[in-house]
Amino acid sequence: METLRIRHKISPYAYAGMVTHKRGAMSISITRPEIMCNRVQDAVCSHFKLTTEEIKRQSRKRIIVKARQIAMYIMRKKGLTLHCIAAFFGKDHTTCLHSERTVIDLMHTDIEYRIEVNEINSAISNDVNVN
Numbered sequence: 001m002e003t004l005r006i007r008h009k010i011s012p013y014a015y016a017g018m019v020t021h022k023r024g025a026m027s028i029s030i031t032r033p034e035i036m037c038n039r040v041q042d043a044v045c046s047h048f049k050l051t052t053e054e055i056k057r058q059s060r061k062r063i064i065v066k067a068r069q070i071a072m073y074i075m076r077k078k079g080l081t082l083h084c085i086a087a088f089f090g091k092d093h094t095t096c097l098h099s100e101r102t103v104i105d106l107m108h109t110d111i112e113y114r115i116e117v118n119e120i121n122s123a124i125s126n127d128v129n130v131n
Helices: 033-048 052-056 063-079 084-090 093-109 112-131
Strands: 003-006 009-011 015-024 025-031
Touching: 033 052, 033 063, 033 084, 033 112, 052 063, 063 084, 063 093, 063 112, 084 093, 093 112
Parallel strands: none
Antiparallel strands: 003 015, 009 015, 015 025
């Protein structure tokens, strides 16, 4: 069985997940953006031991900002748009863009940070594959 990852949009409300090609038959599992945002948020909150209200709060505490930036980065890597992520967190799309760039820069310079982000990302990927 061969599994391929699709990253482009199918419709404004759904994104392609995993596509499985098996003897000419192709099945596509679609994940709505809100569901993907909730999965990422839950995984990040459980990793940092935060509540979902804390991560969306207008706080500048270092741990909350770090968790929010990682969540925005992972959501972006999952194929969600900047506007969708911004609406989910109640932020501007430029905040999401800044978060993505910040996480990328920190991943290039700090190996522990990169390991932490990859652990969260793999936990989300494993959770998606189970369902």
